[in-house]
Amino acid sequence: MPTAIAVTSADLVLPAPDRHTPAAAVLHPPDRQDLEQALAETTALLERHGHLLVLVPSWLPAPAARRLHTVRAILESDRIALLRTDLPPLGAALLARQLRQLTVCDFSPGVIASAARLLTHYIYAGAVLGTVAKLDRVPVDLKAHARSWAPSAQFAVLANPTPHLVKLGPGAELPRGPEFATHLTFARGQLAGDWPADALAPAWQVQGVLENPLPAASPAWWATPKLIEFAAAIPDTGVLYQLVASVRREECRWCGLELIGDRCGFCATPIPALSRS
Structure with a gap:
């Protein structure tokens, strides 16, 4: 069976783009599952799939994050990778789907785990917001704070790959979008409008537009329920395969797994610069 991909909430599991892409496992927080159940569930995933890659959002509540580390420590397993991501919720969901797509390719678990950092650079994630008064994840200048108090003000904010903020109005636009084929996914909160679509x-010349339900964590991440979240990402498994396959592979000097980039996705050991040159 392919390497298992797990997420920390069901709303981070987007529909599969094709019939070959497997679903993701959903690991429940401590208030919904006791430790014994979590250990049994994780053990079953390892027995069935061999390796488990868990996408861990930076906004995950501390008790849930501690539970993941506790399970890995108790099982003493070097086959569990906890992959931290700073992407906003919808972007994280797209990253999880891309990792699911890679599991059907001929990549080792170590390469898939380390590919998460690579793929993050190719996800354009942002939102349209009704206010930026409390936004602290993207730089907001004093002028934008003042404008956010104006009636009907809306802002387009890009969080990844490069933070940017503009007040929507005539001629307002975000920086140039992806220079590769993407689909745009958006999710509505409590804000009217169709600016992303x-x-x-x-403007970004996307090849498709999809709408999905808003992840539950999005209003807190963007500091307002008045939002429409969006993210553009590579949808094609073949393109993802070529992107990852084009990167030089290394062997982790600590755990011995194959990887790409400058850090092992399983044990987090950095790769010396000399070995990458």
């Missing part, structure tokens, strides 16, 4: 999608 009507304005952003043509």
